[in-house]
Amino acid sequence: MPRCCRRKYPRPSWWGVRSGHFVNLHLDNCPEFLLAWFACARIGAIAVTTNTGSSQEELEFFLSDSNARVILTQPKYLPIVLGASRSLSWIGCCSTDSGAPSAVPFPPGVIPFQELCAKAMPLPHLDRDPRRPNHVQYTSGTTSRPKGVVWTHGNALWAAKVTSNHAQLLEIDSVPVFFPLFHANALAYTVLPTLWSGGTAVLMPKFSSSRFWEITARHRCTWANMVLFTIRALQSLPDPPHHDFRLWALLSQNPGVQERWRIPSISWYGMTETITQNIHSFIGFDTPAGAIGHPAHEYEVAVRHESGADVAPGEVGRLWIRGIPGLSLFLEYLNNAQATDAAFDANGWFNTGDEVKLGSDGNIHFVSRAKDMLRVGEENVAALEVESVINRVPGVVECAVVGKPDDMLEEIPVAFVVAKEPSPELESRILALCAEALAKFKQPREIRFVPQLPKGLLDKTLKRELRSLLARDKRDRGAGSA
Numbered sequence: 001m002p003r004c005c006r007r008k009y010p011r012p013s014w015w016g017v018r019s020g021h022f023v024n025l026h027l028d029n030c031p032e033f034l035l036a037w038f039a040c041a042r043i044g045a046i047a048v049t050t051n052t053g054s055s056q057e058e059l060e061f062f063l064s065d066s067n068a069r070v071i072l073t074q075p076k077y078l079p080i081v082l083g084a085s086r087s088l089s090w091i092g093c094c095s096t097d098s099g100a101p102s103a104v105p106f107p108p109g110v111i112p113f114q115e116l117c118a119k120a121m122p123l124p125h126l127d128r129d130p131r132r133p134n135h136v137q138y139t140s141g142t143t144s145r146p147k148g149v150v151w152t153h154g155n156a157l158w159a160a161k162v163t164s165n166h167a168q169l170l171e172i173d174s175v176p177v178f179f180p181l182f183h184a185n186a187l188a189y190t191v192l193p194t195l196w197s198g199g200t201a202v203l204m205p206k207f208s209s210s211r212f213w214e215i216t217a218r219h220r221c222t223w224a225n226m227v228l229f230t231i232r233a234l235q236s237l238p239d240p241p242h243h244d245f246r247l248w249a250l251l252s253q254n255p256g257v258q259e260r261w262r263i264p265s266i267s268w269y270g271m272t273e274t275i276t277q278n279i280h281s282f283i284g285f286d287t288p289a290g291a292i293g294h295p296a297h298e299y300e301v302a303v304r305h306e307s308g309a310d311v312a313p314g315e316v317g318r319l320w321i322r323g324i325p326g327l328s329l330f331l332e333y334l335n336n337a338q339a340t341d342a343a344f345d346a347n348g349w350f351n352t353g354d355e356v357k358l359g360s361d362g363n364i365h366f367v368s369r370a371k372d373m374l375r376v377g378e379e380n381v382a383a384l385e386v387e388s389v390i391n392r393v394p395g396v397v398e399c400a401v402v403g404k405p406d407d408m409l410e411e412i413p414v415a416f417v418v419a420k421e422p423s424p425e426l427e428s429r430i431l432a433l434c435a436e437a438l439a440k441f442k443q444p445r446e447i448r449f450v451p452q453l454p455k456g457l458l459d460k461t462l463k464r465e466l467r468s469l470l471a472r473d474k475r476d477r478g479a480g481s482a
Helices: 031-043 056-066 076-085 155-166 184-197 210-216 229-237 255-262 337-342 384-389 424-437 463-482
Strands: 022-025 048-049 071-075 090-093 110-112 131-139 147-152 176-177 200-202 223-225 247-250 265-270 279-280 290-295 299-305 315-324 350-358 364-371 373-376 378-381 396-406 410-419 446-449
Touching: 022 031, 022 056, 031 048, 031 131, 056 076, 056 147, 056 424, 071 076, 076 090, 131 155, 155 184, 155 279, 176 184, 176 210, 176 223, 184 200, 184 223, 200 229, 210 229, 229 255, 265 290, 265 378, 299 396, 373 396, 384 396, 384 410, 384 424, 396 463, 410 424, 424 446
Parallel strands: 022 048, 022 071, 048 131, 071 090, 090 110, 176 200, 223 247, 247 265, 373 410, 410 446
Antiparallel strands: 131 147, 265 279, 279 290, 290 364, 299 315, 315 350, 350 364, 373 378, 396 410
């Protein structure tokens, strides 16, 4: 058992958590998540929110990288937390799993969440400093490990105010919150702006297509932050007799939403590093199907060729964003000055890594991720992170992970593997290590053994050829079924 669970703890003010300390929130959507997040902000601690689908190995990395000494979790994650918590001072745990009763017993030393809240304590004095770190979210990138994106208090307030303005939220608005709070989509794009406007956030443990219309009707929800996955899930269900939605926010304009449910939509684009939306549209303005919108006036936006020259209308280029670090852009990558510096050019422009097309009317269309990334449902997956795990398996010579088109999840990971001796046993070992070391959404759904990977200049793997192969397979199967 971890050292933190071998002794009784004194009850100092705020349980020993001070301004500048890192507190890991390893929680699904629940009231305790938001209570703890705002409590950390009020006493000057830094909330580190981690994906609850993480493996023990991934959680160990998050705790080590952030130097978190405290973790708050829920019963079903206690086994993984206890295995990863060797350097923690203490563990706090909710009594339920997002409201669902749990029979998991608390080991000695694990502190019930209600005990943490049982006694009122005087709040510390904090000087107002919008650049004080407030929050760390780990995001996948082109490295073998996720990077910790550091937000300040100014960033959190910026997300609340600016997103509220982009969505034109009012005090009467109500929104369902079903995306995980450990991601910016739920926290910065949904909860914070709704609270800023004085509206109501309806917290759900997760997205449920079967309960979506019933819950949103009961709470008279007026807007929702949606993605392609949630829309496709609802398309297979009967339409509700009535709803109160006046707005859905999407990645790009989807005329089908208006046609099917008579719900106007806005489109918007942003990243964890860019805090809120850098490109968006407005209700009442014509936005072409598939477009994201126009540049937000709070940011500078550029679309450039590899040479650095701006693209002409109709051309595709790399999307760059410029703002103010610590306010409209993230402060830094945690403990990684090299990655922070590499994310910006000499003039302070942030490289999103995404490719977009500039329309002749000024609208911007998303094209692809230039970074070696996959989009699995609502999750970003770095191919290199998965490849690094597969390459640890004895017998693997090299591998390449790419996204395979999927009707529901957009993409699913597929690994092309060059092996000394391909075999079903080797495939089983690869899948077993991935299951141990990676969150479920990162694990490859398919292993394809190949004699060699397609290579270009400087021995670089030509992943576009692998993606084309998967796309052809999908088309061929579709033609066969027809």
